[in-house]
Amino acid sequence: MTKRIFICIALIGMLAKNSFAQERLINRANEKYKEYSFNPAIDIYKRVLDKGYVSADLLEKLGNSYYYNANYKKAAETYKKLIEGFATDSTVGPEYYFRYGQSLKSLGNYDEANAMIVRFTELTSNDERAADFKGERDYMAEIEKNSGRYEISEFEHNSVYSDFAPTFYKEGLIFSSDRDTGNLAKYRHTWNGKDFLDLYEVNVDSLSMGRVVKVRGDINTRFHESTSALTKDGDTLYFTRNNTISGKVIKDDKGITRLKIFLTTKVNGQWTEPRELSFNSDTYSVANPTLSPDEKTLYFASDMPGTLGESDIFKVTINEDGTYGTPENLGNNINTEARETFPFVTSKDILYFSSDGHPGLGGLDVFAVKIAHGDYSGNVLNVGEPVNSNMDDFTFIFNEDTRRGYFASNREGGMGMDDIYSFLETRPLEFDCNQPITGTVRDKITNQPLAGATVKVIDENNEEVASTITDSNGNYEIAVDCNKGNFVRATMEGYVPAEEYLAKSENKPRIIDFYLERDIVTAGYGDDLAKLLQLSTIYFDFDKYNIRPDAEIEIQKVIAAMDKYPSLRIQANSHTDSRGADSYNLWLSQKRADATVEYMISKGIAPDRLVGKGFGETKLVNGCSNGVKCTAAEHQLNRRSEFIILE
The missing domain is CATH 2.120.10.30 (TolB, C-terminal domain)
Known part of the structure; x- marks a missing residue:
């Protein structure tokens, strides 16, 4: 009996000694691993494994040591042992499935590698890499497209x-x-x-x-x-x-x-x-x-x-x-x-x-x-x-x-x-190239921003690929594929479209402002150029007919249109409200019409292209005639200038 007890004690002592020796070896290997001394760490971990001792931590560190030394065959073998032996214990983190998958790819085993990557994504909720492997991108097709260059x-x-x-x-x-x-x-x-x-x-x-x-x-x-x-x-x-x-x-x-x-x-x-x-x-x-x-x-x-x-x-x-x-x-x-x-x-x-x-x-x-x-x-x-x-x-x-x-x-x-x-x-890499384009669409004559104008991107096959609408300040934002040539085109009802061609380029942001011209070419006899050009009201001082500085600005826009279209002939009409004597209003409006024509002639417009006519209060736009009580704003609507197209 005593002999048996002695033998048991001796065996326990030997096991304890072996366990202590293995623990000491593992501690040495772990120290080397922490120092990134992977080569000696591998030697020690292998000695411990050969003695029959195995743990998830040991296999993780041994697998990583092979992985960081680009020995993907040994890394795959080690990660496989780790996952098969300890995955059911929920001790294997998602990173080891990822590295196992990467190691399998290096061995050309893509089917099994993809299975490990799928498992990696299943275990991961906030890893940025997971989205690339969840079927949202066919990354192998992308690699094939970029190969052979x-x-x-x-x-x-x-x-x-x-x-x-x-x-x-x-x-x-x-x-x-x-x-x-x-x-x-x-x-x-x-x-x-x-x-x-x-x-x-x-x-x-x-x-x-x-x-x-x-x-x-x-x-x-x-x-x-x-x-x-x-x-x-x-x-x-x-x-x-x-x-x-x-x-x-x-x-x-x-x-x-x-x-x-x-x-x-x-x-x-x-x-x-x-x-x-x-x-x-x-x-x-x-x-x-x-x-x-x-x-x-x-x-x-x-x-x-x-x-x-x-x-x-x-x-x-x-x-x-x-x-x-x-x-x-x-x-x-x-x-x-x-x-x-x-x-x-x-x-x-x-x-x-x-x-x-x-x-x-x-x-x-x-x-x-x-x-x-x-x-x-x-x-x-x-x-x-x-x-x-x-x-x-x-x-x-x-x-x-x-x-x-x-x-x-x-x-x-x-x-x-x-x-x-x-x-x-032999063939350049093709990047997605989204070049941001911003700008403002304005009336060329008045410089006023045009809200609601349409800005389109037209490719070289004359197909529309993008479109947007300007905001209340005439601003827009759009993007073009700068791997190709494109036209950026601005349009608005009543205006001549304008566009700019953008050749292939880098994705440096561009600012393109458009200044649209009123489509007066299609205007006919009797159309009011003032409305087409969106002119502000041309005012005269009370009981005077000289051209005020603010009126000059608006008349200059008409002059610019006539310079652009040499065949354009107009009649400058002047109107008053109903206040005052009818005969006086007729005289005053004619003086104002004549002053307008003379001013335009002084700026280079040929006299035979201009006619001035005053109508006094004979063409009111509302019911504010003699004796009718109206507000100042209502009377103002009748004090207007028109530039009627004759030819």
Whole structure:
């Protein structure tokens, strides 16, 4: 009996010892995982699994370690074990279904991948990515539409190591590589077990100068130097580096060495000691710089506070004195709850970036969006195959003039872990281009706004594609498809239509004001030009017939119409109200009609085109005749001027 008790105690002790040893191993692996040292974390997690210990947390971390190292086959295997073993316990969050689906895409298993994405959307209520996968968009059809636009070939200077992050430099490139295997093993990066990266340069257009050399100057260290961006003059270089001081890495309170953007300038052909940018931090990473076409804005990737996912794309203003503004997130149209990184902006303000949050073919895909005029709400388009594959495709750069560019990928068939590819774009990417048009429709003669005028967009096939009505102030808003030529046309009853042609353009807002002319060409004998031109009442001072300044303004509109239509002949009629003697009113109205004609002749209208006639109170428009009590306003209706068309 005593012996049995001893054996049981010994077995319990061994189990406790084994359990303690496994717990210690897991704690070590978790520490490495927290430090983003995924390669050693994988080794330890696998040792624990081989001993038969398994948990949801272990499988999550092991799957993520494979995922972030782009080992999608192992990631898929691990996520499958996680979901099959623990999904019923409701311990598996929606993010793991998403990553499992992305990993399956990378293996070409799209049917099963879509099933996992569907499950992801079912478990998600407020994730921006979910809408893209709920059948609201046929994203595979979009990718197919955008595919086949590139001719790609391998970069002749690839190595058996990792080569990526090309940047245009003079007639060649600066790129990042870990090809220098002279580094001691202790300087290898524990994220993926590779050597640390340095920046290299090569002249790609000259066989005699096609040798790859390390960038000279105070740039490369024994730690990471990576993604870079150059000013147009080639004398200022932004690049990514590990957070180091005096050759020693700096870790945050979680034990993580963050990334920072540094700047260096060229003096006497050599890069000077780099300095870090002011918005860098020891507590988050700032990396992958690129410049706007005017070099006044720096775009970059970061996981700083305000990030929506694991990394987002931000922008920051470069002030004239060399200081920087406050970084701004580009928003949830571009950024998702996953990874957005490696931005590049072309000369035509198209932002290319890599993401595994937008619908793609698997891993990181390259996407494009127009960001002209500070608008980040445009359609985000997957650039399609063959640039994108079922693996990671990233660090895309493009010259709008030559239609040539470069990108990197870890796809199968390459020489190294990551390889650079060159490409020629044979067909441009088609963006939705909604150009906002605003303006006012006015009467050309009176300059008065025309409420209720119709503004239409007519395409080049003479088909109406949009229409709106001006408001009470004559204002309108409408949009045109700026991928095509369009006519913007304003019409209103009684006016000659006016239009303006807009050729293909970028979506920069336009203001188009229309000044419509009264359609007096179709007017006939006896029509009142004053009504057609919407003239204000022409007043005369009491008992006088000289032309007042306010009357001049209205008569000038008639003169403008007669200048435009040389065959137009009119009769200037003058009327009075019934107050005063009939004979006096007739005399006064004739004097006023004559004064009007004389004024118009003095402004260049031929006398034979004008007739002046006074009618006194003989043509009242209401019942306010002699002896009838009327208001001042009612009498005023009879004191009017008319410009009757004779021919």
